[in-house]
Structure formats: structure tokens, C-alpha cells
Amino acid sequence: MSDMVLETRDLHMAFGGLVIFNCMNFALRRGERHAIIGPNGAGKTTFVSLVTGLLKPKSGNVFFDGRIVTNDTPQQRVKAGMVRTFQINSLFKALNPLESVVLALLERDGKARLSLRSVSAETKLIDEAMALLTQFDLARDAYGLTEALPYGKQRLLEIVLAVALQPKLLLLDEPAAGLSTQQGHEVFSQLAHLSKDTAILFIEHDMNLVFRYADVVSVFAAGALVMQDTPENVRRSPRVREVYLGN
Numbered sequence: 001m002s003d004m005v006l007e008t009r010d011l012h013m014a015f016g017g018l019v020i021f022n023c024m025n026f027a028l029r030r031g032e033r034h035a036i037i038g039p040n041g042a043g044k045t046t047f048v049s050l051v052t053g054l055l056k057p058k059s060g061n062v063f064f065d066g067r068i069v070t071n072d073t074p075q076q077r078v079k080a081g082m083v084r085t086f087q088i089n090s091l092f093k094a095l096n097p098l099e100s101v102v103l104a105l106l107e108r109d110g111k112a113r114l115s116l117r118s119v120s121a122e123t124k125l126i127d128e129a130m131a132l133l134t135q136f137d138l139a140r141d142a143y144g145l146t147e148a149l150p151y152g153k154q155r156l157l158e159i160v161l162a163v164a165l166q167p168k169l170l171l172l173d174e175p176a177a178g179l180s181t182q183q184g185h186e187v188f189s190q191l192a193h194l195s196k197d198t199a200i201l202f203i204e205h206d207m208n209l210v211f212r213y214a215d216v217v218s219v220f221a222a223g224a225l226v227m228q229d230t231p232e233n234v235r236r237s238p239r240v241r242e243v244y245l246g247n
């Protein structure tokens, strides 16, 4: 089994005449916590969309878990163990958090067609859902209205739903966006405790979070991977200061 859970080879992407990447080669190890940083418009979200299958590259390939997935649909990639959360809120507002997590666990177990009512008998799943909510400090909110949750907790719940699928790769687009500094740290410290069976690729603009929680940082600028290295080396790099971090 390869060390790499995700690789892209020679990815080329353009929107009409606007070239985003010419030749993007990228690799991410199993279990790694990997941040993508870079200025606005650098292509970070486009890259993640190519990885998850929301967008198709003009040429080049995406490898996931040792297999080419370039032509797989996003749903096929989710089934293979690649799960993404978005900057936008995508929760089931009509369900309470516990019901939502149970649904995610059913999806993981390939039982998604069971109705929630018939699930009430599945006490093991309910216990597991409750344990996940507890892990992310949401136990007290389990039976409340999802739409009444504060924004920070809604974001946390989205992450719990993704984690419930036990992905090999979890992709997070700015998980701390719109959160207070303390909430941002809480989200990342929960993520830091996840099993190393799950690699995490996250886009983040808050450099305190990036340098504290990433094992590896990739710097995107103007459609190129400028550097991929440890947080310490990225922080010290004159080139990265020039294209992104400033002095």
C-alpha cells in the first residue's frame, strides 16, 4: 500500500481562457494534517473541487488510495472514503443533531435507506452518535433544534457529520471561517484528536491555526505550488513571505 492517500499528477485546469493550474503535482500522506494556504484567487478551492470531483480537470489525474479517480463522481469518491465539508452551511435543519449524526452513521454502514423511525431500534448507532457528539462537545445540544444552534456549533456539527463517515481523507474549506479565535482553536483541537486513519486537508487563512495544527503546509500562488514543507520552514521562507505572508 502506498504511503500517499492522495496524489495529483500534471493537473491542468482552466475556466474558459483563465488558466488556474498548468501542471499541479501534489501529494498527501496517510494520516497527515495538511494545510493549503495562499492569497485570494490562488486556486485553493478549485484544487479541492478537482480532488473531490466537483470539477473535472482539462487534463491530468487524481489518485486516491492508490487508484485513479479522475472520472469518478463526487458520490463515488465519498463512498471510497473522501469527504468534504464546505464554507457554506449544509445541515439538515429539520433534524436534531443526534438524528443527523445517526443518518450519517447509517450512510457509512450502507443502510441509508432505513427511515429514521425504524432506526430508533438501533441503539448501538444512537450510542455511537452520542459518543461522537460528546467528543465534539455537542452532547448537550443533541436533542435541540439544529437551526437554533449558534453558528460555531453548526460548523462543528458539520465536521461531526463528516467524521462520522470515517473518511480516509477529510477535506475542510476554511473550517474556522466566521468563528471566534477561541472557537477556531476548539474546532482544530478536536480535529487534532481524530484517529490517524483519517488524513485532513484543510484550506485556512488563519496562520495561527495553520502553524499550530498542520504537519505539512502547501503554499499556492498564481496557480502554482510554491512550496510544500513543514510549518517552520514555510514560516521562514523568503519566497512565501513575498507571495503571501508579507513581512
Ligand SMILES: Nc1ncnc2c1ncn2[C@@H]1O[C@H](COP(=O)(O)OP(=O)(O)OP(=O)(O)O)[C@@H](O)[C@H]1O
Pocket (backbone or CB within 6 Å): 015, 018, 020, 038, 039, 040, 041, 042, 043, 044, 045, 046, 047
Ligand atoms: N466557476 C468558475 N468560473 C470561472 N472562474 C472561476 C470559477 N471558480 C473560480 N474561478 C476563478 O479561479 C481563480 C481561483 O479561484 P479559487 O476560488 O480557487 O481561489 P482561492 O485560492 O480558493 O481563493 P479564496 O482564498 O478567495 O477562496 C479565481 O480567479 C476565480 O475567480
